[in-house]
Amino acid sequence: MAGHAPPPNWAGLRRRLTGTLVLPGDGGYDGARRLYNPAFDRVRPGGVAYCANAADVSQCLAFARAGGVPVTTRSGGHSYAGWSTGTGLVIDVSRMSSVAYAGGRATIGAGAKLIDVYDRLARHGVSIPAGSCPTVGIGGLTLGGGLGVVSRQHGLTCDVLESVRLVTADGRLLTCDAQHHAGLFWACRGGGGGNFGVAVSFTFRTHAARELTVFSLHWPWSRAGAAVRAWQSWAPSAPAELWSSLHLGRGAGGLDVQIVGTYAGRKSALDRLLAPLTGKAGRPSARMARTVSYLDAMKFMGGCSSMSVAECRRMPRVAFSAKSHLAYRALPADGVRALVSGVARGGRHSVLLDAMGGAIGRVAPAATAFPHRAAMYSVQYYAEGTSREWLRGLHSDMSRHFGDHAYVNYIDPDLRNWRNAYYGANAARLAEVKSTYDPGRLFRLPQGV
Known part of the structure; x- marks a missing residue:
């Protein structure tokens, strides 16, 4: 970072890449600099490198080191805080998107989008547990x-x-597993993206992708409190084959209470499992359950069930902001009231409670960098647009009930005590891994390990 460093040689970097470097003034620059969330459209990187392979990534990092150029990495471009872009060099791995399957293992390029992972693995009758x-x-x-x-x-x-x-x-290109660079492998399981290096591919164990029953239940807003109380006493301890999410929302259509989910079993068995929930929450005003292919279930949960895979890949960009909690204990009565009244306030926003427990809780908190194994459910506060006022107000109100736990993948630029909130007792070990593999802190995020 010395004052006499020569200006970065972007043209030289371009010549050394197999992939494509997009610079300001190039035809594709406006598209290349965009993230999923339009809230960050004003950020103008010095360059976006679409890396074709690991060697391209190495060239980009050498360029960043030599020129003192800030560097950030981007896979899907969904960072909630916009930290998959920056004013320096953006290393984009989206072209490394292959999905291969052999012998119970899936090897997936770090730039693959979830819909393509689900689609390509479904052709082999398998999948991996991933997001929606x-x-x-x-x-x-x-x-x-x-x-x-x-x-x-x-x-x-x-x-x-x-x-x-x-x-x-x-x-260096390192292959990390339980035997090789085991500390770095540990950190890559929950330590957050962009901290330790640029991932280029992953190898996962797969599971059989059998049919799933997807379901959706609605109640009138007058039942919101009852639905929260019933759901949180039922969902985290339901059989592991049953996952559900409670949505409290305020949108164009008014206030809504909905529970959606997936069940690895038949509709008749699901009906029996839902009975304790509906017994406490009251009879739903609308109810849907249908058994579909695994891929169709993932499309349903991703909000693109009526679309082709190609259309799912082109979901419209929406401006939003978000915050999170992880619930280690059930909300008491005053906590339920605070949550329900918070959602009822003016604006367009929602709170999503996603059930945890089951297989998540069978892993020790220190076995991977993800510490929240004992949580009952995750809480996501989601607001349309870019204002954070409602988010901050409700998050603050709920912190006295949920405590100081947050999910790093819902990264939150407001958090002061983020290190403990994301990583808990694992923060110290993550800092050790960071100092081993990135002592010069080439990878720097505002909330970087």
Whole structure:
């Protein structure tokens, strides 16, 4: 970073890449610099490198080191804080998106989008536990843990990770697993994307992708409190084959209470499992359940059930902001009232409670970098647009009930005590891994390990 460093030689970098470097003034620059969330459209990187392979990544990191150029990595471009872009060099791994399957293992490029992972693995009759948004990149999801719609049965995405290929700050390509660079492998399972290197591919254990029963239940807003109380006493302890999410929302159509989910079993068995919930929450005003292929279930949960895979890949960009909690204990009566009244306030926003437990809780908190194994459910506060006022107000109100726990994949630029909130007792070990593999802190995020 010395004052006499020569200006970065972008043209030289372009010549050294097999992939494509897009610079300001190039035809594709406006498209190349965009993330999923339009809230960050004003950010103008010095360059966006679409890396074709690990060697390209190494060249980019050498360029960043030599020129003192800030560097950030991007897989799907869904960082909630916009930290998959920056004013320096953006290393984009989206072209490394292959999905291969052999002998119970899936090897997936770090730039693959979830809808393509689900689609290509479904052709082999298998899948991995992953998230719901079809355009999220597998890279960020895995590195932050990977909560998803079959996590209670099959674990987090990082729980089925067997190895990761990662380019470190010094340009080396390392294959990390339980025997090789075991500390770095541990950190890559929940330590957050962009901290330790640039992941280029992952190898996962797969599970059979059998049919799933998807379901949706609605209640009038007058039943919101009853639905929260019933759901939180039922969902985290339901059989592991049953995952569900409670949505409290205020949108164009008014206030809504909905529970959606997936069940690895028949509709008749699901009806029996839902009975204790509806017994306490009251009879739903609308109810849907149908048994579909695994891929169709993932499309349903991703909000693109009526679309082709190609259309799912092109989901419209929407401006939003979000915050999170992880619930280690059930909300008391005054907590339920605070949550329900908070959602009822003016605006367009929602709170999503996603059931945990099951396979997630069978892994020790220190076994991977993801610490929140004992949580009952995750809480996501989601607001349309870019204002954070409602989010901050309700998050603050709920912190006295939920405490100071947050999910790194719902990264939150407001958090002061983020290190403890994301990583808990694992923060110290993550800092050790960071100092081993990136002592010069080439990879820097505002909330970087």
